Amino acid sequence: MDFNDTPEEAKFRKESSEWLKENFEKFDNEKSSSDKSAKSSAEPSKTSQDESKALELAKKWQTIKYDAGWACLHWPKDYGGRDATPIERVIWSQEESKYSIPGGFFEIGQGMAGPVMMMYATEEQKKEHLPPMAKGEKIWCQLFSEPGAGSDLAGIKTKAELDGDTWTINGQKVWTSGAHYSDWGILVTRSDFDAPKHKGLTYFFLDMKSPGIEIRPIKQINGGANFNEVYFTDVKIPDSQRLGDVGDGWRVALTTLMNERLAVGDASGVDFKEIFELAKENDFYGEPAVKNSAVREKLADWYCEYSGLKNTKMRRISALSKGETPGPEASITKIVSANKLQDIANFGMDILDQAGINSEGNLKYHGSLLGAPLIRIAGGTDEILRNIIAEQVLGMPQDVRLDKNVPFNEIPTGEKSN
Amino acid sequence: MNFEFSDEQIAMKDEVRKLLDKENSLKRNRTILEGEEKFDKELWDSLVAMGLTAVTIPEEFGGIGMGYLELCVIAEELGRAIAPVPYSSSVYLATTAILNCANDEIKKEFLPKLASGEIIGTFAHAESSGFPLEKSINCNFSSGKISGTKAAVPDADIADFAIVSAKNSAGVGLYLIDLNDESVEISSLDTFDPSRSHGNIDIKDASARELISDGWLEIEKILDQSAVLFSFEQIGGAEAAMNMAKDYAQGRYAFGRSIASFQAIKHKIADMYISLQLARSNCYFGAWALSNEASELPTAAATARVSATKAFYECSKENIQTHGGMGATWEFDCHLFYRRSRLLASNIGSQGVWKEKLISSIEKSNLQI
Numbered sequence: 192m193d194f195n196d197t198p199e200e201a202k203f204r205k206e207s208s209e210w211l212k213e214n215f216e217k218f219d220n221e222k223s224s225s226d227k228s229a230k231s232s233a234e235p236s237k238t239s240q241d242e243s244k245a246l247e248l249a250k251k252w253q254t255i256k257y258d259a260g261w262a263c264l265h266w267p268k269d270y271g272g273r274d275a276t277p278i279e280r281v282i283w284s285q286e287e288s289k290y291s292i293p294g295g296f297f298e299i300g301q302g303m304a305g306p307v308m309m310m311y312a313t314e315e316q317k318k319e320h321l322p323p324m325a326k327g328e329k330i331w332c333q334l335f336s337e338p339g340a341g342s343d344l345a346g347i348k349t350k351a352e353l354d355g356d357t358w359t360i361n362g363q364k365v366w367t368s369g370a371h372y373s374d375w376g377i378l379v380t381r382s383d384f385d386a387p388k389h390k391g392l393t394y395f396f397l398d399m400k401s402p403g404i405e406i407r408p409i410k411q412i413n414g415g416a417n418f419n420e421v422y423f424t425d426v427k428i429p430d431s432q433r434l435g436d437v438g439d440g441w442r443v444a445l446t447t448l449m450n451e452r453l454a455v456g457d458a459s460g461v462d463f464k465e466i467f468e469l470a471k472e473n474d475f476y477g478e479p480a481v482k483n484s485a486v487r488e489k490l491a492d493w494y495c496e497y498s499g500l501k502n503t504k505m506r507r508i509s510a511l512s513k514g515e516t517p518g519p520e521a522s523i524t525k526i527v528s529a530n531k532l533q534d535i536a537n538f539g540m541d542i543l544d545q546a547g548i549n550s551e552g553n554l555k556y557h558g559s560l561l562g563a564p565l566i567r568i569a570g571g572t573d574e575i576l577r578n579i580i581a582e583q584v585l586g587m588p589q590d591v592r593l594d595k596n597v598p599f600n601e602i603p604t605g606e607k608s609n
Numbered sequence: 610m611n612f613e614f615s616d617e618q619i620a621m622k623d624e625v626r627k628l629l630d631k632e633n634s635l636k637r638n639r640t641i642l643e644g645e646e647k648f649d650k651e652l653w654d655s656l657v658a659m660g661l662t663a664v665t666i667p668e669e670f671g672g673i674g675m676g677y678l679e680l681c682v683i684a685e686e687l688g689r690a691i692a693p694v695p696y697s698s699s700v701y702l703a704t705t706a707i708l709n710c711a712n713d714e715i716k717k718e719f720l721p722k723l724a725s726g727e728i729i730g731t732f733a734h735a736e737s738s739g740f741p742l743e744k745s746i747n748c749n750f751s752s753g754k755i756s757g758t759k760a761a762v763p764d765a766d767i768a769d770f771a772i773v774s775a776k777n778s779a780g781v782g783l784y785l786i787d788l789n790d791e792s793v794e795i796s797s798l799d800t801f802d803p804s805r806s807h808g809n810i811d812i813k814d815a816s817a818r819e820l821i822s823d824g825w826l827e828i829e830k831i832l833d834q835s836a837v838l839f840s841f842e843q844i845g846g847a848e849a850a851m852n853m854a855k856d857y858a859q860g861r862y863a864f865g866r867s868i869a870s871f872q873a874i875k876h877k878i879a880d881m882y883i884s885l886q887l888a889r890s891n892c893y894f895g896a897w898a899l900s901n902e903a904s905e906l907p908t909a910a911a912t913a914r915v916s917a918t919k920a921f922y923e924c925s926k927e928n929i930q931t932h933g934g935m936g937a938t939w940e941f942d943c944h945l946f947y948r949r950s951r952l953l954a955s956n957i958g959s960q961g962v963w964k965e966k967l968i969s970s971i972e973k974s975n976l977q978i
Contacts, residue, residue, distance in 0.1 A: 494971065495915050502890035513613075587875050590875075
């Protein structure tokens with residue numbers, strides 16, 4: 192066992208870090224002071240001005256990377272990537288994470304839409320859409336969830352009707368991150384209401400500026416408004432923008448979701464280091480909180496989770512380094528980190544006691560405490576992730592489904608009929 | 610980087626597993642649990658024949674001179690098999706203590722016999738309830754003799770010798786005593802997990818050979834090293850208990866379907882998996898720190914130990930729960946894992962002790978984590 196790079200890895204790391212050092216410093220110096228206060232989209236932006244500032248910066252940096260061949264490293268060169276190996280991609284992100292990089296806008300496109308386009312789009316479409324996606328010039332969103340279909344995604348009702356070569360879309364999507372600044376979207380619809388639930392779906396990509404799309408922001412409990420409701424009224428999509436066969440949209444959606452789960456990593460926010468420092472700095476019953484045995488016991492538990500996730504990531508990287516497919520253990524990451532985040536933020540507020548109510552100076556804890564519920568739900572709830580571990584990792588059977596093989600329009604919805 | 614065991618180490622793990630499967634280790638655990646024997650001599654002899662007691666002992670002392678990574682994979686398999694043998698006492702603890710602290714004369718005399726399985730050793734540290742601190746050690750060494758008592762010592766009534774902690778004019782040291790000495794009295798105990806024997810040791814002016822006189826730091830180090838190995842044993846047991854729960858749930862039908870299709874059961878087993886994976890990853894880091902004699906060892910060992918203890922407790926108790934009433938019968942094997950999980954959680958210091966060690970070591974390391 193060792194944590195050393197192979198000679199090839201070391202060479203790649205050196206190349207990455209040298210490029211980053213030179214170019215990020217240049218980029219950082221050119222930013223105006225107002226730019227520097229811009230937040231990444233991971234933090235709730237208080238105003239839409241903050242957000243557009245952050246977006247502009249993120250696009251600028253992404254373009255610099257793209258032009259030098261450092262965007263979407265693992266993609267083929269033809270589509271704007273670098274043909275890099277999985278371990279090279281890991282090394283790059285380790286090096287890039289040493290800098291405070293503006294970002295948070297491209298993940299859905301590059302992490303989810305991109306791979307699906309690569310599998311299902313025509314060569315011409317790939318050449319047209321993938322490079323601008325890699326460059327950050329075009330932002331993509333994912334139009335999946337609906338008011339009546341979240342964890343049970345296949346229950347969507349947004350209707351797609353074909354007339355000649357054109358589809359007409361009517362319905363509503365919800366929880367669409369970044370719809371308000373997106374140029375393109377991937378969309379799952381129902382094209383057959385008489386077929387069983389999973390068999391009547393059809394998948395598209397579409398221009399978010401198409402007539403008939405209305406986007407309404409949803410204000411979240413943390414004050415941010417990154418999610419949206421998206422309404423479709425007679426929106427037209429050419430059949431050429433269908434991905435996969437008519438009625439085979441569930442298979443395409445599953446490909447997307449698998450990529451989503453790989454993309455969702457650690458929940459960002461307060462972690463062990465922050466709570467450990469906080470416990471040293473604040474008193475509890477006349478002594479530093481860190482000296483209190485009840486506090487120490489909690490710290491030990493969180494350290495074990497913090498370290499367990501870090502070392503789980505190392506196991507994954509080790510497998511990639513050997514050219515192997517990583518095991519399923521990374522499936523625990525989001526569920527553990529999101530719950531840890533919530534509990535640490537809550538305990539931080541306990542350590543701060545009455546004064547912690549004041550937002551000034553304590554935003555880190557307030558933000559994490561209000562952000563954690565979102566993370567526990569987005570990209571697969573804790574409960575869905577437990578199902579996935581049980582079914583896909585441990586091979587346990589699926590829950591009994593009452594809606595299997597029943598025509599979609601005969602499945603009970605709980606809605607009162609008129 | 611390479612954060613995995615080597616192909617050779619994995620092959621060795623497979624061999625040990627095959628042997629323990631062939632020997633039907635669970636049945637052997639039950640035989641010892643229910644019978645009068647203190648340990649499974651036949652199984653022990655098979656492990657010895659495979660060379661497993663010689664792993665960390667250098668060739669010059671009759672061993673095979675492999676490292677601690679090999680010991681980690683063996684420990685995991687012994688844990689999975691809840692083997693009723695004195696391996697942890699003799700190999701993780703007594704052998705390590707001699708390797709770390711003894712002079713060449715003692716090494717020459719004891720290591721070849723430990724390697725060949727001719728003798729069994731143990732480590733006697735705790736004296737009463739509560740984890741021993743330097744100031745609380747009452748066993749006393751002077752003029753080549755030890756007096757005092759050691760409580761609930763694993764394998765005290767099996768081992769030929771013990772490495773004993775005792776105070777002296779310089780501090781607390783480590784001493785080797787012959788357990789067959791007339792001035793040493795051993796009383797076997799009824800214990801929570803009778804598949805592993807324990808005894809109180811009463812020492813009255815017994816001759817003792819000194820390994821180290823001012824040895825508190827060495828004692829801490831031996832505990833850290835063995836904690837990594839105990840942790841591997843614990844994740845082996847935890848994984849076996851998880852798989853047992855999963856297999857039973859899949860075959861058990863209620864309400865017209867396999868109970869493994871109920872989310873209440875699936876989520877319970879997913880939680881076992883989560884706690885096991887966190888522990889396993891921490892154990893790997895512990896293995897790295899142990900085999901590289903890294904300065905991170907105290908933190909890495911405590912992290913592995915705390916998470917592995919938690920994982921084995923969770924998996925073994927929820928395994929009983931998943932089995933329903935049958936899980937609580939003597940006849941089913943669930944309680945063998947439950948008992949072993951509690952035993953391993955008590956050996957070398959309980960959860961509170963290791964959590965405290967963990968936070969202290971992080972404080973000392975100045976958060977270089």
